[in-house]
Amino acid sequence: MLKRRFSSSTKKPTGEKRIRGNVGEGRKTVVCVESFSRPFLRWAGGKQKLASSLVELAPARYNRYFEPFFGGGAVYFALRPKRAVISDVNTELISCYQQVRAHPKLIASLVQRYARQDSPAFFYRMRETLSQRGSRIGRAAKFIYMNKAAFNGIYRVNMQGKFNVPYGPSQSGPAVPTRKVLVAAAKCLWRARIVSADFVKTTK
Numbered sequence: 001m002l003k004r005r006f007s008s009s010t011k012k013p014t015g016e017k018r019i020r021g022n023v024g025e026g027r028k029t030v031v032c033v034e035s036f037s038r039p040f041l042r043w044a045g046g047k048q049k050l051a052s053s054l055v056e057l058a059p060a061r062y063n064r065y066f067e068p069f070f071g072g073g074a075v076y077f078a079l080r081p082k083r084a085v086i087s088d089v090n091t092e093l094i095s096c097y098q099q100v101r102a103h104p105k106l107i108a109s110l111v112q113r114y115a116r117q118d119s120p121a122f123f124y125r126m127r128e129t130l131s132q133r134g135s136r137i138g139r140a141a142k143f144i145y146m147n148k149a150a151f152n153g154i155y156r157v158n159m160q161g162k163f164n165v166p167y168g169p170s171q172s173g174p175a176v177p178t179r180k181v182l183v184a185a186a187k188c189l190w191r192a193r194i195v196s197a198d199f200v201k202t203t204k
């Protein structure tokens with residue numbers, strides 16, 4: 001009979017958990033890499049630093065998890081509930097999550113391409129096209145790139161509904177999510193109904 005005894009685990013910033021363990025009679029050491037979900041957007045008021053403490057406060061058993069002010073979804077991605085309703089009034093944000101859930105690999109390759117082209121001029125060209133019609137997949141990829149390249153990851157629109165945050169990525173450039181991070185997030189998002197709505201509606 002195979003016995004598995006895990007001796008150590010290290011969280012990697014790439015969205016992977018590397019587990020070293022001894023398996024089988026001969027105690028062969030294996031390292032298996034398990035993807036875990038984490039937020040892939042910077043979001044004002046995001047709870048990423050508090051997420052693990054908040055998860056510890058969650059009841060051991062519950063039915064459906066509701067997160068009506070989803071934003072970056074820090075607690076959801078840490079908790080990974082089996083059934084959930086996640087919602088936000090920001091339709092562009094919610095559409096981004098719906099598209100990442102359906103097309104994580106394609107969106108990852110687009111955001112990586114945008115990050116390679118990153119410059120102030122590229123950012124402002126992209127910002128101009130963000131409010132134009134286009135494929136939902138393309139809009140989601142642009143939304144992620146803009147989120148990482150815009151000042152402090154702020155999302156703000158003007159009276160005409162146009163995104164108007166200036167360029168301001170972190171010093172090392174826009175830290176766009178990798179394919180593994182988006183694939184792990186997509187798997188986690190399949191557990192939820194993703195709704196664009198005011199909290200009053202989703203919590204009724």
Ligand SMILES: C[S@@+](CC[C@H](N)C(=O)[O-])C[C@H]1O[C@@H](n2cnc3c(N)ncnc32)[C@H](O)[C@@H]1O
Pocket residue numbers: 043044045046047048068069070071072073074075087088089090197198199200
């Ligand atoms: C502080 S952020 C949430 C941060 C999130 N908990 C996280 O960890 O990233 C607040 C969110 O609430 C959303 N929001 C604001 N007013 C809302 C409303 N009336 N109904 C639903 N969502 C709303 C905003 O679009 C924003 O994404």
